[in-house]
Amino acid sequence: MRVFDTEIPDVKIIEPTVYADKRGYFFEVYNAQKFEKLMSFCPSFCQSNESFSKKGTIRGLHLQKEPYAQSKLVRVISGTVLDVAVDCRVGSNSFGQYVAVELSSKNNHQLWIPKGFAHGFQVLSETCILNYQVESPYNSEAEVSINVFDTFINIKWRPSDGIIMKESDRNASQFFDAMSYQLSGSQL
Numbered sequence: 539m540r541v542f543d544t545e546i547p548d549v550k551i552i553e554p555t556v557y558a559d560k561r562g563y564f565f566e567v568y569n570a571q572k573f574e575k576l577m578s579f580c581p582s583f584c585q586s587n588e589s590f591s592k593k594g595t596i597r598g599l600h601l602q603k604e605p606y607a608q609s610k611l612v613r614v615i616s617g618t619v620l621d622v623a624v625d626c627r628v629g630s631n632s633f634g635q636y637v638a639v640e641l642s643s644k645n646n647h648q649l650w651i652p653k654g655f656a657h658g659f660q661v662l663s664e665t666c667i668l669n670y671q672v673e674s675p676y677n678s679e680a681e682v683s684i685n686v687f688d689t690f691i692n693i694k695w696r697p698s699d700g701i702i703m704k705e706s707d708r709n710a711s712q713f714f715d716a717m718s719y720q721l722s723g724s725q726l
Contacts, residue, residue: 539569541576541650544637549623550577550650551639552611565646568611568671577650581609583671588615591661591668595702596695598658599684599710601626603719606680607653608672617666618642619659620696624684624713627654628720634713636693641668656684660695682719683710690714 542551554565566572574580591597599622602608612621624636640662641647651657659668683706686693690713710716 539566539572539576544639546623546625546632546635546637548652549637549655552648552650554646554648556646567613567648581611581671581673583611583673585675586669586671588667588669591666592702593661593664593666594698594700595661595666596658596686596707597704598622598707599624599656599686600658601654601656601682601684602674602677603680603682606674606677608674608676609653610651610657610670610672611648612641612651612657612659612668612670613646613648614641614643615667615669616643617661617663617668618644619661619663619666619668621649621659622657622693623649623651624656624658624691624693625654626656626682626684626717626720628717630654634690636691638693656682658686660698662696682716683707684713684716685710688713 540553556563556565570580619641621641622638625632639649
């Protein structure tokens with residue numbers, strides 16, 4: 539297993555060691571000891587989620603407010619996505635910036651997204667199965683949704699013949715409106 543930095547240092551790409559032969563392949567999706575050795579901490583996952591999506595689907599951008607904030611370890615089981623993490627940590631040097639990484643069942647890369655980041659993805663293959671583990675359980679009252687087409691963040695989504703989105707995601711708040719729960723009284 540190897541860990542690579544992204545443009546935002548707290549977001550990491552994790553590349554597992556894949557053992558392939560004529561039968562197929564094997565790799566450790568997660569190993570607490572190796573993770574802790576490489577990352578200097580060990581997450582305590584409490585939930586594992588899976589989604590199936592069709593080409594052109596964009597899901598997100600979502601994050602959870604404290605005390606339900608979630609770190610995520612994201613991977614693709616089948617297909618390809620453009621996976622996006624947006625820094626929503628007020629006071630961070632990269633506040634409002636994003637990282638976009640192509641995850642696929644061919645490259646087997648995973649993306650570590652720490653607490654305080656919004657997450658979303660765009661399906662690039664015909665279909666996709668995405669899995670992610672989280673450190674805190676989902677709480678609908680703590681969810682914050684940010685519009686994926688917000689011009690401040692300006693995510694460079696891939697061209698698509700059509701975009702499929704949940705109506706609530708399509709109508710989500712602009713970045714600074716969504717962050718208002720954190721920004722009142724803070725200095726940017």
